Amino acid sequence: MYKSFAEKLSEPDLIDLGDGIHVLRFEVMKVTSVYAAVKELLDRGVIRPGQTLVDSSSGIYGHALALVCRELGLKAHVFASVAVDAAIRTQLKYLGATWTQVTSGGDGGLRHDQETRVRLVHAYLEEHPDAYWMQQYHDDVHFAGYERVAATLVKELGSAALTLVGGVGTGASTTAMSGFLRGAVADFRMVGIQPFGSRSFGGEAIPLDGFIIAGIGSGIRFGNIHHDAYDEIHWLNFDVAAAGCRDLLSSTGVFAGLSSGAGWQVSKYLRERSPDGAPIVFLAPDPGHRYVEKVFPPEGPLGPDPAYAPTVIEDLAGLTSPWSAMDWARRPYEVHDDLPPYVPATAAVASASV
Incomplete structure (x- = not known):
């Protein structure tokens, strides 16, 4: 029996989808990292009960932070992306969290959205010096929760060979699990997924x-x-990931979000390229409810999606949409901060605190 809902959500389900492909399905994946991180910070005396924890989120991290803070006796304030919808805002409200949602502004792109949110965190900390910034984009404390998940994969699938496929995101899930698995599995490969436009692996030009x-x-x-944790990187656009979501649901019954659809596409490609049956596991961070209108339109007949395949490139200059793949070979990579100077008065936010 689980002691709380947060504890339950921190435990994913490993499901065999056939042909040696498995999905590690989470309800809210960030609960796995936040639950362990907050407990560790409490144990170390870095934070204390009753304190406000603050961070930036595009959705499930904010939900996870609110849920964990409610259980462990802390408060949460979330600087929410434009992507945070009414369902997540409702859960934040009833979990006792407050939030500020960044509105569309500037170029409307990811850089503006994330940079604005981080700047607002800094401003919030100046006004509330007792608050604690969780720094999901930077602090390796978020790695801790995935050690148990990695151990489960080894227990269930063995230690001979394993390929893990997942979105890079902040690095907390895939960077962390690669560190735990590389020493436990004889033949381990970490395959990261990026959208075009992301700076983490040089895709910002598209x-x-x-x-x-x-x-x-x-x-x-x-x-x-940790860029040198990744053996292979795949860049996929929206259409490829969305088609993967629809195929994943229709062929396996798994209802999941866009990064899961991307993971399914990459896993099928890897299976075709390496039909030896060695386990391939892809991460499914959340279910598909947030994506229904954009990915699973309920009206009209089902239609076939194109059969996508990646363009294999040798360097970043060859990046091309809709799907590129590169043997990253665990190389280092430096992301340069060339963002414009901070002007606090220009931050555009919605009045969404409760």
């Missing part, structure tokens, strides 16, 4: 084109991505 960017891409430098 504009973002859909909601997928919200969860697994970066418009600013993320400090807890």
Whole structure:
């Protein structure tokens, strides 16, 4: 029996989808990292009960922070992306969290959205010096929760060979799990997924084109991505990921979001390229409810999607939409911060605090 809902949500389900492909399905993946991180910070005396924890979020991190803070006796304030919808805002409200939602402004892109949110965090900390910034984009404390998840994969699938496929995001899930698994699995490969427009692996030259960017891409430098953890990187656009979501649902019954659809597409490609049956596991961070209108239109007949395949490139100059793949070979990479200077008066926010 679980002691709380947060504890339950921190435990994903490993599901065999056939042909050696497995999905590690989370209800709210960020609960796994936030739950362990907040507990560790409490144990170390870095934070204390009753304190306000603050961070920036495009959706599920904010939900996770609110849920964990409610359980462990803390408060939460979230600087929410334009991607945060009414369903998440409702959960924040009833979990006792407050939030400020960034409105569309400037170029409307990811860089503007993430940079504005981080600047607002700084301003909030100046006004509330007792608050604590969780720094999901930078602090490796978010790695801790995935150690148990990695151990489960080894227990269930063995230690001979394993390929893990997942969105890079902040790095907390895939960077963390690669660190835990590389020493435990003899033949381990980490395959990261990026949307076009993301700076983390040099894809910013091709504009973002859909909601997928919200969860697994970066418009600013993320400090807890270890670029040398990744063996292969795939860049996918919205259409490829959305088609993967629809195929995943119709062929396996798994209802999941855009990064999951991207993971399914990459996993099928990897299986075709390496038909030896060695386990491939892809991460499904959340269900598909947030994506229904954009990805699963309920009206009209079902139609076939194109059969997508990646363009294999040798360097970043060859990046091309809708899907590119590169043997990253665990190389380092430096993301340069060339963002414009901070002018506090220009921050555009919605009056959404409760």
